[in-house]
Structures are given as structure tokens and as C-alpha cells.
Amino acid sequence: MYFLSRDTLRRIRRPQGYVPLILIIVLGLSPLIVRNPFYVHIFVMTFFYAAMSGAWNLIGGFGGQLSLGHTAFFGIGAYTSTLLFLNFGISPWIGMWAGALLAALTSAGIGYPCFRLRGPFFCLATIAFAEVLRILAIYWRGLTKGGVGLIIPSQPSPINYMFGGKLPYFYIAFALMIAVILVSIGTERSRWGFYLRALREDEDAAEASGVGATRSKLYAMMVSAFVTALGGTFYAQYLIFVDPDIVFSLHFSIQLAMLAIIGGVGSVAGPVIGSFILTPLDVFLRGWLGGLYAGVSFLVYGLTLLVVVIIMPFGIWVWLKGRYHSTLAKLPEISLRPAPAGVAAAASIEQPLAAFGSERRRERLLEVKGLSVSFGGLHAVSDVDFVVREGEILGLIGPNGAGKTTLFNLITGFIRPDSGQVILDGRTITGVQPPNKICRKGIGRTFQLVKPFNNLTVLENVMVGGLSRSKDVERVEAESLAIVGLLGLADYVDVAALNLTLSNRKRLEIARALATKPKLLLLDEVMAGLNPKEINKAIELVKHIRGQGLTIIMVEHVMKAIMSLADRIVVLHHGEKIADGPPAEITKDRRVVVAYLGEEI
Amino acid sequence: MIQTILQLAINGILLGGVYALISIGLTLIFGVMNIINFAHGEFLMLSMYITFWLFHLYGVDPYLSILLIMPLFFLLGIFVQRVIIQPILNAPHIAQIFATVGLSIVMQNAALLAWKADYRSIRVDYGISNIKVSGLIISFPRLVTFAIAIAIVMGLFIFLKETLIGKAIRATAQNARAALLMGINTKRIYYLAFALGTVCVGIAGGLLAPLYPTFPTVGSFFVLIAFVIVVLGGMGSMVGAFLGGLLIGIVEVFSGFYIDLALKELFYFIVFISILIFRPSGLMGKRGLAR
């Protein structure tokens, strides 16, 4: 796992590492100073909500799926461990794992059909699921005692997960919070974290780069549900009373999301900050103002939420992060002995693309036979046949609307064909979906309108592609650096993609596709929008890539590029292939001329 | 037996009319601006309170007070759009949802502060009157509500289809950028859409007041049903919201009688989830909810 390496020790020596560590230790020792149980209770609740919100953040923030139904998992956790304890005498310490597993499975059941729903709709679906559970909890009185709720008789003892004093609860909540923080850090730095970030940026581009959208999100959802359920057991044991309105409460779901949002959604620190500010605030407001007039404290709370969301929609952390890091930069590093200079990067990869086009040399790398698809009455692609040989550059041209991009989409798994076959390297891949599977089989592609992961850096963009081939983040980082260099983007390694010029974004798109180590690269109008100088450079680049052993299909309108690059050209018109041959032949072909220029000439 | 089924059907349809009325404003806003307004229930609550105070202090008949509420809520819609919705139109989904959640909390508690938690009922004779037709009972105020719901749906439908502004609204709903390029002042359209949606819910409040008491959290009883209906009917479709409302009303009443009233929410949530999964564009919607 990522942290147990020597790397962790290196990290701790830096202020970014030891400052949080010191804070955690101080926090952990605080009960020795703050003895008043009221304040200890505030800490307990703060840790608890930080943990729960952090768990939510795994799917809501990192995964980008706004769930407002997390109370479902919370309730499952609370009820499972409590029922096992009351009916079978099983210690909640054991029961809580059962609850967590059940919650994780339930979350998969909810997530799988619902992930493809857009933001607000996914949100509503999760609310509905949680409500269903709440109603069932009320209705199944035989099991849950319905609205009456379950009382856990007070028998303090460690085995019973019940304690007389507050301190044990403090430490359990603390441990839960730390665990969630560690899981979040691990997620952020792991391959899985990359995937989730890429998915949040652009799901199609991520799929094309080998990221399994459903798989990644499911994973995040299940971990999130698992931890939330553990929290449910904790709460049940703290309150020693469980009823449907408490543990299946929409308000609770909203609270979890709210804390993360105010603190900074999608970051590790966000939920923690959110909880540390809002939980005590809630308690104090109620203490101060609650006595005044009913409703004032919540009014203030609601106004705070409104203001933060409108002014700082990405949360407080985004605003704070800069200051935090610049303050830390002023602190010294703890050095024991001089660390060896970054070794990893030096393992430079001379031929990053060398792994391609090896093994069997097949004449026909890609075969397309009789491929067709219609949308309503429109025959977008109609009975298209062609072959691509290994190592060649095939040009795919035709007037606008001829079906070129649709053809790409058919080959790469974005659309299912109505009929026909696509055979890659001797194996049929017709209709294989989702697109990430095609990517893993060795086809990489770019998009006509470039789809970079805007908020990721150039390097991170490319790494997403690379991670489809290897789980080793460090190695992928090194390989990606090399590819970035190859495509002339070395100066922009840490620049966010959205800040690049168009021509650089196109290079980035290609770099990302190359990182997936494809056998076949599909380029969709990479020359569009480039000035003549940039076009020349791009032509050189494509030649170089082919020289490294890749096979390329390129859709283009820029004739100069096609003529100088293509070994063969296929011409599409109204979805049908009308010509197929070397460039010289194609330019003279009457049908092609007519297609482009019309009959009269 | 037939009698029972017919009575259930009548009850279901009329109840559906109430639900539909509440949802119409929401689907309009949803359709044009893609915003889920979690504070929708609170607008309903506000309208009910205004109706109550007009009745209690000045003896204004609830149905008449709707005439006063309409312009008031139009202005309210514009105000909320300006202050809260406009700034978050391009914010991430999360921020949009939570802005309206925040608004909902603020409104609920402002109401609690101003008017206390007591239940306020309006007692008018026609509030519980009914019409008896060959042994079947039709609730009068619900019939009125139903009729007005139809009127509003038809009115909006014609407005959106035939008038220039209506078409501009539809254009903006379908593709805001293109509409902008065609010279439509999309910002004004958003104001109009939100204001219209708010007026609809204002009318709903006035019609609901004789049927149901008002208190600060009354909105939360209706808001989830409204969302279900909007999705069921197809985002942005008035007719869809109406039909969706009827469907939910009927499902609720029939399942409440034949199975168990305690499970009624269960049934329409199951309907809701099924729609989201199997037919995301809803009954009438043209725009898919899937990516």
C-alpha cells in the first residue's frame, strides 16, 4: 500500500507531514486537559461527524456522485448491530462488521443502476432509497419494533461496546475519524483516486483512457457505505436508543454532505474542517441563541450555509489551502541524513512507446466488416468494410456528416452497431462495452472536441491513461513524464490542462492516448484549428509515433496532412464507403470529387 | 365493490390534482434552468401562511386571496432568482442543491421565529363540503383545486407553445447557448421562468389552505412527492407533471386501501426509483436523465 513505504517517512519529515501529525497527537491528548464532559461530548460529536462526512466524501466528493441517502447505510449499521446484540447477545464489536458488510452490499445495489443518472437525479434516487428503508423500518415492527424503537439496556462493559465514561467514546470516534482520513489520503494518492478525479472531469474521456466508470464508482460507494455503517453502530451505542426517525433521517444525510461542502468537497481536509467549524458552532448557537427564540440558531446556520455555498462553492479549504501551504513552506524540514536525490525519475524510459507493435506481426490489425448503425431513420454508418494493416497510417475522410466520428465511436465501444463486425488482432470486439474495455484491448483515441481533464495537470492527465496498464503509480508517473517530453509538453508538466493552448491540448490528448499503450491509435481531426506552423509540427509528430511502431487511423479535413501522412485513404459519404486506396488514386476518383464538391463540377 | 373502486378512483384523481398543482411550478423551473429547488415546499408554506393571515386578520376568502398572492409571488420569484439562483447557475451541482437547501432551512426557521410553531387552520364552510353523485362522494375544495390545476396546465401549455415568449422559454430550456446566440435574452427568461414557477406554487398554497393546516415545516410533507412527480412526468413537461400527479394520487389511494396505508410512501418511491432506472425521461419527457 502506498503509505507503508520509505516514502512515508520521507513525507513525515516535511512540514506537510509532521504538522498534521502534531495536530492529531495534540487532539488525541486533549481530554487530559479538557475534563468537562460537555466539551468532551462536543469533541466526540465533532470527530463523529468528521468521520461520517469524510466517508460520504469518498463517493460524494471524490466520486462526484451526490448522495443524499447515506442515512440508509447509517441506519443499516445501527439496526444490524443492535438487533444482533438484543436478540442474540452478539457483541456490537462483531455486529458492526455485519452491518457494514450489509450496507456495502446495499450500496452496490443502489449505485449500480443509478450511477448513470445525472447529478440531481442521482441525488433524488438516493433520497428515495433511504426513505424506503425508513418506511420499512417502521413497518416491520416484528423485526425492528417499528416506531417504538429499540432501547439498549445500559450495561456498561467493553465487550458490550458501552462505557460509563465519555473517554472511550472519545477515542473510538477519534479512531474512526483518523481511519477515514487515512482511507481518504490513500484514495487520493492511489490509482483509484486518479480514476475518480478523471471521472469527475470527463467521463467519456476517462472511459477512453481505460477507466472503468461504473467499477470505480461502485468501489467508492461501497467503501463509503461500509464506513458510514460503522458510524451507525457507534451512534447507537452512544445514544443507546435506536429508532427509524433518528437513524434514517434525511436531515442526517444532508448534514454529512453539508459539512463536506462547506469544508471543501473532494479534498481530504474538507470534511474535517467542515465538522470542526460547524459541529461546535451548532452546539454553541443552540446554547446561546436557542434560549432566546426558537429558530434563531437554525436560521443562523441556514444563512451560513447559503452564504458559503454562494460565495465559496468549492468550500473553505480551497480558499485556505494556499495560505496553509505557504505557511508550511516557511517551516523547516526535519532531516536526519541527506536523502538520495530523486532516484525514481532517473530510470528514464528511452523508448516509451517501444512496447507497442511487438509480439505477433499481423498483416491485418483491424478489420471492419459490414458495419452499420442507424439512428431513427438516419443511416449514420452503412455497411462499411475496410482493413487496416499493422504499421500503416489510414486516412479516413469524407464531407461533414459522412459518419467518420460515428465510425470511431462504433469501433471504440461508445455506440453499439446494429450489424457488422469489428475484429482487432484476430479477435472480435464488436459491440464490446463500456469503452474502457476497448481501450484495454489496445485501441486508443482522441476526440474531435478535445476532452482534457481540465483541473488535472498535464502530467496527471497522461497518468490516467498510463494507469490503465499498471497499478504502480510511481512507475506510471515516470513513464508519463517521458511521454510528455516526447510530445513537447515538458514545460507544462504541472500546468492544469484548462490553461493550455488548443494545440497543446491536442498534444495532451494524444499523449494521454499513448500512455494507454495502444496498438492502434485513432486520431479524430487533430489538425483542426491549428495554424500552418502547428500543422507541420503535428505532421512530424504523427510520423514519429508511427515510426515507433503504432498503427494509426486518422480522420482529417486538412488535405495537406492527409496527403503527406496517409498510406491509404478510405472515403465515407452519407455513411457509406465510396473509395478505398492510396492517396494518388483517391484524388482522381470521380466519386470522391463529386462527394466533396457536388455534381455540377 | 365497483362502488369502492370508483370512489377510490375519484379520491385518487382528486388527490393527484392537489399533488400535480404543487409540482407544476417545480417542473417549469426544472425544465428551464435545471435547478432542483429544495426550498419549493417552503414557498408553498409561505403562500399558505399569507393566505391564513389574510383570512384571519382581514377575513379574505382563501380563494380570493390567490389574486393577491399571484403578483406577490411573481415578485418573490424574481427576488429569489436574483439573489440566490442567478449566482449559482453555473456552479457545480452540489452547490446548486445546497444553496436551495440552505434557503429552505432559512425559510423554515424564519417562519418559526415569526409565527411560532402553532398549527393554523382556516375554517371555511366549503372547506369540508362535498358533492354526492349516485352514492359517490366528491370533495368540493379538491374538485376546485383539480379544475384549477387543469386550467393552469392548459394555460401554460398554450402559453409555451403559441406565444413568442413561450417559445423563447422552450428554446432556452432545450439549449441555452443556442438560444442566446439567437438573440434571446436568456437571463430574462430565467427570471420569468422562476417567477412563473413561483406563482404556480403560490396558487397551490392558496388552494391548499382550506384543506390543510399551516405550520413552519408543512413544506417538507409535500416536497418529496413533488420531486417524484416531476421526474415521473418528465422534467419540464407540464402535462407530464399533471399526469404524474394523477398517477401518484391513484397509486397512493389504491395501495393505501388494498395493501396498507402505512406503506403508501413505499409504493410511490418504488415507482419513482423504477422510472429513474428504466425510463429516465419520464412519461412525457424528451430529454433523458442519463448521461
Next chain:
Amino acid sequence: MRSYFIKLSIVILATSFLMVPLPLIAEETVKIGCLLPFTGPLALEGKQTWEGINIAADMQNDRGGIWGKKIEFVKGDTTTPDSAIAEAERLIKVDGMKLIVGGYSSSRTMAASEITEKYKTVFWITTAVAGPITERGYIYLYRYNAPSGYFGAVKAQFVHDVIAPKLGIKPQDLRVAIIHEDTLWGSTVADVEQPECEKLGMKVVVKKGYSAKAVDLSPLIMTLKAAKPDVVLITGYVNDTNLYYRQCKEQDFNMKAFFGSGAVIGHPEFLEAQGKDANYVLTLSHKAVDPKRLSPEGRAVQEEALRRFKEKYEVANPGSLHLVGFEAAWNLFHYVLPKAGSLDPEAVRKAALEFDKPYNDSMIGIGCKYAPPGHPKAGQNLRAQMFTQQWQNEKLVAVWPEAIAEAEVMLPMPTWDERKKMR
């Protein structure tokens, strides 16, 4: 010379104005904690209980307070059960409260009572209905009202003893329907009503729960119509009970007797919502009983309390929660604390256990004697009871038990058509 004296007198006058407020600031008060849901879904019930407690405090303060000091409350808001814990902790550990009044909502009371018992703080519960509250053997809590099991048993008994004969139907032939809202309140009462009715030989033809947040109860009413009950027993909250009754009229569903539990039907809101149609409806709850049945002391307290409710809160007809809040608090402020001599929990406990109040000294006709430690219901007011009342001529009158009855029960209820003709 003169100007000097003028200046001096001005200075003296000025400083004397400054001095006057000081003794008031320094005046000592008796600080008592108050845990109630002031916000959130139960805010209304919390407010009413609070008003009752407040009137009791005002009355005692006007009599010189407790031990010569005025009563001052430190509020804790139990919006949610975990805030109940936080607030209880705060009141005890930060604000130093040794005595807490309040309750309402069983989940919150259960949670808070764990804290109060742990820190040996007296928790003077005015209202909370869950049976288990006083079944844990806790010795620092004292609950004034009757638990929900009581409601169920008494209602069943009343149906058998009074309603059946009045309707001229033998109990074995009587058809009873039980409907209830589905949280702890409704469920626990209904769960006792059903077996009790059946034990007394009556037929329970329907027992159904519904959500208190329901917007439409017509399917329930149609189910009832099909079952043709004679008597309908309901346990709900104000909102749903009103909705139910309204829809009964709307759907033309006639009941021969309609009997509710607790603060709901007696609530002025019920009358407000139903008008004349409220007449003939029965409820088992509290009310300010007929002064003729009370002792002189009881009468005096009642007269003053009712007057104050009207003056301070504009409540002309205090509901059950107002009354119970008042009574429980009044017992504490007027009898128990003065006897205890201080806020020391042990002294308060002793005084509480010794407290013995006959029913006719109480403005709501309920005596008080707390079960001692060791008793299976330790901490419960064993004299807690409720009275059956009926709306007659838009007034709520007590009809049972005999000792405080003001009028005869009027049954059967007229049908909706008959009511229309009566206007």
C-alpha cells in the same frame, strides 16, 4: 457657595441612580435547568410545556420565590436526541444545574435521563410517555404524567364501561377500530388498546397505523367504512387527527363514538379547525377540572393559573401539555423545593418521595405520589391519571370519572347529515 451645593447635589443624585441597579444585578436566583424541544419538529409541544412551567414559576416568584429567591431557568434545546445529550451535559457540567425540569419526546428523555442519572441530577419529567422511562430503576428521575400503557388500558375500560351501554350495544357485539400514528406515541398506546379491548370481550375490527405526516387519509377511511366499526379509537398528533376527522366528514364516514388520546383533541386547535363539529368527540387527557370538586387551595391555584395563562400567553383554554407542565412544575416549586431547603439532589429526592398530594388540591384533579426506589416503576407518579372529556357545546367538559365529572356523556355522535341539520 450655592453653585457648589448645586453641583454636589447633582453629583450625588447621579451616583445614586447608578447605585440602584446594582442590588438587582447581585440578587441571587434559584437556577433550574429546563430541557425541552424548543426547535425542530416538536417545537409546538415543547413551547406549550414551557409555557406551563413558566406560569408555575411566575406564580411562585410572586409568592416570594423559593427560599426568598426568584426562579431562573437555564434552557436546553433538545431538537434531536443527540442534542438532548449535549444539552443535558451542558446544563449539568457547564452551567452547573443540579435540577432539570422538562422532558417531552421519549427518545430525547431517554437519552437525557441517562446523563442525569449518571451525574445524580434530579430530572423532574413533566411529560414523556414511554413506559421504559420509569422501568429502569433510576432514582433521580420523577415522572409526573401517565405512561402510554395507561392510556390504552383506561380507554379500553371506558369503552366497555361507559360507551357500550350508552350506545345500547353489548360489549361482545361492539365493533372497535383502532387507528394510530406510527411512531412511539401512537404505537405504544395502540399496542395496549388492542389486547385490552379483546380481553374485555370486544371485537377489534381494524387496527391500522398511518404516518403522522400523511396528507391524505382517505384510503384509511375507506377501510374503516368497509369494516363498519361502532367506535373509533385514535392516538395521533394534532395535525393528523384534524385531517382524519375532516376527511371523515368529507367522505361521509359516520362514527357512533370517536375517542382520542392525550393532548390532541382537547387542544384548542381542534376546536378551531372543526368548529361545531368538534362536539361529541371524546378524549382521554387533562383539563382544569370543575372547581366545585376541588379543595379551596386547588380552586385558588386554578383560578390564578387560568387567569395568568390568558394574560401572559393569550391562552384561554390551556391544553394538556400546558396543564401538565404547570402542575408538575408547581408541585416542584411550591411544595417539594421549599421542603427540600436547597437544590442538593439528595434533599430534593427526599422531599419528592415524601410529597403526597391529594387529587382535589390539584387544579387538574390529579394527585401526586412518586414510587420509591425498589418499586418496579420507581420514579413514576402513581396517582397519574387522565380523565375522559367530551366537547359539548364547544366546551370541553369532564365526563369521567365520577369524582370530577361535570356532565353526562352524550352518545351516540350525530351523523354528518344530522349535524348539518342542526346548524
